[in-house]
Amino acid sequence: MSATAEVRTPRSEPVIQRGLEVLASTQDAEGSWYGDYGGPQFLIPIYVAGLHVMGRVPEPAQREGLVAYLRRHQNADGGWGLDVESPSQVFTSVLNYVALRLMGVAEDDPRLRRARQWFLPRGGALASGAWGKIILALLGLYEYRGLQPVPPELWLLPESLPVHPSRLWCHCRMVYLPMSWLYGRKARAPESPLLAALRREIFDGDYAQVDWTAARERVSPTDVYTPRTVWLKAANQLMLGYERVAGKQLRERALGFALEQIRAEDEATHYICIGPINKVLNMVVWHFVNPEGPEVRAHLERLPDYFYEAADGIKMNGYNSSELWDTAFAVQAVVATGASEATRPMLAEAARFIEANQVLEDTREPARFYRHPSKGGWPFSTREHGWPISDCTAEGLKACLALEPLGLNRVPEARLQDAVGLILSMQNKDGGWATYELQRGPQLLEVLNPSDVFSTIMVDISYVECTSACVQALAAWRKHTQRPDARVDEAIARGAAFIRKLQREDGSWVGSWGVCFTYGTWFGVKGLLAAGASPEDPALRRATAFLRSHQRSDGSWSEVVDSCRQGRWVEGKDGHAVNTAWALLTLAAAGEQASDSARRGAQWLRGRQQPDGRWPPEPIAGIFNRTCAIHYDAYLRIFPVWALAVCDKR
Numbered sequence: 001m002s003a004t005a006e007v008r009t010p011r012s013e014p015v016i017q018r019g020l021e022v023l024a025s026t027q028d029a030e031g032s033w034y035g036d037y038g039g040p041q042f043l044i045p046i047y048v049a050g051l052h053v054m055g056r057v058p059e060p061a062q063r064e065g066l067v068a069y070l071r072r073h074q075n076a077d078g079g080w081g082l083d084v085e086s087p088s089q090v091f092t093s094v095l096n097y098v099a100l101r102l103m104g105v106a107e108d109d110p111r112l113r114r115a116r117q118w119f120l121p122r123g124g125a126l127a128s129g130a131w132g133k134i135i136l137a138l139l140g141l142y143e144y145r146g147l148q149p150v151p152p153e154l155w156l157l158p159e160s161l162p163v164h165p166s167r168l169w170c171h172c173r174m175v176y177l178p179m180s181w182l183y184g185r186k187a188r189a190p191e192s193p194l195l196a197a198l199r200r201e202i203f204d205g206d207y208a209q210v211d212w213t214a215a216r217e218r219v220s221p222t223d224v225y226t227p228r229t230v231w232l233k234a235a236n237q238l239m240l241g242y243e244r245v246a247g248k249q250l251r252e253r254a255l256g257f258a259l260e261q262i263r264a265e266d267e268a269t270h271y272i273c274i275g276p277i278n279k280v281l282n283m284v285v286w287h288f289v290n291p292e293g294p295e296v297r298a299h300l301e302r303l304p305d306y307f308y309e310a311a312d313g314i315k316m317n318g319y320n321s322s323e324l325w326d327t328a329f330a331v332q333a334v335v336a337t338g339a340s341e342a343t344r345p346m347l348a349e350a351a352r353f354i355e356a357n358q359v360l361e362d363t364r365e366p367a368r369f370y371r372h373p374s375k376g377g378w379p380f381s382t383r384e385h386g387w388p389i390s391d392c393t394a395e396g397l398k399a400c401l402a403l404e405p406l407g408l409n410r411v412p413e414a415r416l417q418d419a420v421g422l423i424l425s426m427q428n429k430d431g432g433w434a435t436y437e438l439q440r441g442p443q444l445l446e447v448l449n450p451s452d453v454f455s456t457i458m459v460d461i462s463y464v465e466c467t468s469a470c471v472q473a474l475a476a477w478r479k480h481t482q483r484p485d486a487r488v489d490e491a492i493a494r495g496a497a498f499i500r501k502l503q504r505e506d507g508s509w510v511g512s513w514g515v516c517f518t519y520g521t522w523f524g525v526k527g528l529l530a531a532g533a534s535p536e537d538p539a540l541r542r543a544t545a546f547l548r549s550h551q552r553s554d555g556s557w558s559e560v561v562d563s564c565r566q567g568r569w570v571e572g573k574d575g576h577a578v579n580t581a582w583a584l585l586t587l588a589a590a591g592e593q594a595s596d597s598a599r600r601g602a603q604w605l606r607g608r609q610q611p612d613g614r615w616p617p618e619p620i621a622g623i624f625n626r627t628c629a630i631h632y633d634a635y636l637r638i639f640p641v642w643a644l645a646v647c648d649k650r
C-alpha cells in the first residue's frame with residue numbers, strides 16, 4: 001500500500017482516554033509532572049564524596065536508599081556503567097565502589113569484591129576517566145600531580161581568547177569552575193583510616209610507588225569515548241609547566257575570581273545550581289572557604305531538590321527536575337486530544353505551573369558573570385533554578401499559545417512577548433539555536449575536551465531540537481499576533497535553512513537530547529513545517545521515507561542509546577512506545593497520518609497499552625553529550641497519547 005493512501009484506523013479513543021486518566025492522576029499539586037530524572041551513575045558518588053570531604057554522611061534513611069540503588073544498578077560483571085543501562089567503566093565503577101565504602105559497606109562485601117575484580121585488572125583508579133580522578137584527588141585517594149591540570153588562572157586570561165572559560169558551554173564551564181578552585185587549592189579531605197584502606201583497595205599496586213606522571217596519561221579503553229587529542233596533550237603540558245612556576249599572588253587572585261563566579265551562580269539559582277555536579281562541588285568549595293558558614297547551610301538546604309525515591313532506591317536526579325519541559329509537552333499532548341471538559345482542570349493546573357515558572361528578570365550583573373539575559377525565558381525545571389533554555393522557552397511559549405484558544409493561558413501578552421524577545425536574542429549566526437546561550441566559541445574547541453567519557457561538551461552549538469522548537473514557537477506566535485514582524489519572519493527563515501543544512505543524506509536528523517533519529521527527525525520535520533514547508537517538500541518526503549524504512553514488522557519503531565553513540569540507527573530488542581510515538585508524530589505532521597505505516601504504528605501503540613492505561617517500562621529515551629542516558633519519566637505517559645491523538649485526526 002502506498003505511504004499516503006487513506007486508510008481509516010480503528011479509533012484510539014478508549015486508549016487515549018485511559019492515557020489521559022493516567023496523566024491526570026500523576027499530575028502534581030503544583031500542576032506539573034514531577035518525576036524520576038535518573039540514569040547517570042556518577043552523581044551519587046560525587047555527592048557522597050562531597051559530603052565526606054565535609055565530614056558528613058547521608059542521613060540513615062537516605063543512605064539505605066542510595067546503597068540499595070547502587071547495588072541494584074551494579075552490572076553483572078561487577079562494575080557500573082556511565083548510566084544504568086551501559087557497560088561498566090572504570091570511572092563510575094571506582095567512584096561507586098568508593099561511595100559504597102564511604103557509606104559503610106564493608107571491604108569484604110561480596111559485591112564489592114566483585115567490583116574490585118572488575119576494575120583492578122583494568123588499572124583501578126589510575127585508569128579512571130578524568131572526572132573520577134578529580135573526585136578521588138579531592139578525597140585524598142589520588143594525587144593532584146596525577147591530574148590533567150585545571151588552573152583557576154584560566155579565568156584571568158583575556159576574554160577575547162577563544163579558550164577563555166566564559167566561552168565554554170555553561171554546563172562544562174560551571175562544572176570546571178569549582179573544579180578549578182579545588183585544583184588551585186589542592187583541596188583534600190582530612191586523612192582517615194577509611195581513606196587509607198581505600199588507597200589500598202582501588203589501586204592494583206602500592207600507592208607510594210605510583211608514577212603520577214604516567215598516571216596522568218592513563219585511561220582505560222572502557223572509559224574513552226572522546227580520545228585525548230594532541231592539542232589537549234599540548235595544552236596540558238603548557239598548563240603543567242605553568243603549574244610548576246605558578247606564583248602565590250596570581251593564584252590567590254584567580255581563586256578569588258573563581259569564588260565570585262561561584263557565588264554568583266549560587267545566588268542566581270537559589271543554591272540549586274545549574275546541575276547536580278556543580279551543586280555539590282560549589283558546596284565543597286564553600287566548606288573549604290567557610291566551614292559551617294551561611295553558604296554551606298544554604299547549599300545543604302537545597303540538596304533534597306536533587307533526590308528522588310523510586311522502586312529501585314534513592315537516586316540523584318540529573319537536574320532539579322524536568323517539570324517545565326514535561327508540563328509544556330503534556331499540555332500540547334492533551335490539547336491535541338481535543339481538550340474535552342474532563343481535561344480542562346488538568347490543563348488549568350498545568351497553565352498555573354507554566355505561569356508561575358517563567359523567569360521574570362535577568363540575573364545580577366549578567367555581563368560580569370557571563371550570563372545571557374534571562375527575562376521572559378522558561379527553564380527546564382523551575383523558575384528558582386534560574387537558567388532559561390532556548391527550547392524550554394519555546395515549548396513554554398508553545399504551551400501558552402496552545403492554551404490560549406481554550407481561555408486557559410495565564411501568561412500575559414507582554415510576558416509572552418518577552419519570551420519571543422529572548423528566543424530572538426538566542427539565535428546563532430548560523431541560523432540555529434543552541435541550548436542556554438549564543439555559541440561563544442569555535443566548535444573546534446572540542447579538540448580540548450578533557451572529559452574522556454563525553455562528547456560535545458566544550459561549546460554550546462546549534463541543535464536541530466532547539467532550532468526546531470524555537471522556529472515552531474515563533475511561527476505559533478506569528479499566527480497568534482497576526483502582526484507583521486520582519487524580525488520574526490527572518491528568524492524563522494534562517495532557522496529553517498539551518499534545519500535543512502543539518503538533514504542527513506538518508507533523510508534523518510540526529511537527535512542530541514533524545515534517542516536518537518526518531519527524536520531528531522521529529523524536530524527536523526516539525527521545524528520545517530512550522531516555517532512553511534509544503535507537504536510535498538522533498539526534505540519531508542525523504543524524512544518520512546527514512547522513518548518508514550526503519551519501521552519494524554510489528555509496526556513499531558525502536559532505537560537505543562547506541563544510536564547516539566555510534567551515529568547510526570541501532571535497533572532495540574523490542575518496539576519502544578516513545579520512539580514509535582515520535583515516528584508517528586512525524587508521519588502525521590508530514591501528512592501521512594492515514595498511511596499504512598502510521599496505521600500499523602498506531603495499532604502497535606494501542607496494543608502496547610496496559611489495562612491500567614500506562615505503557616510498560618522500556619529502555620531510556622533521553623541522552624546527553626552523545627554518551628550518557630537519562631530517564632524522562634513522563635515521556636511514556638505523554639508521547640503515546642499525543643501520537644495517537646494526532647493519528648486519529650482526519
Ligand SMILES: CC(C)=CCC[C@@H](C)[C@H]1CC[C@@]2(C)[C@@H]3CC[C@H]4C(C)(C)[C@@H](O)CC[C@@]45C[C@@]35CC[C@]12C
Pocket residue numbers: 171172175275277318319325380389391392435454457465466513623624625630
Ligand atoms: C557537564 C556534563 C557533561 C554533565 C552534566 C549533565 C548535564 C550536562 C545534562 C543533564 C540534563 C541535561 C541533559 C539537560 C536536560 C534538558 C535538555 C533539553 C531536553 C532541554 C535539550 O533540548 C537541551 C539541553 C538540555 C538542557 C540539557 C543539557 C544537558 C544536561 C544539563
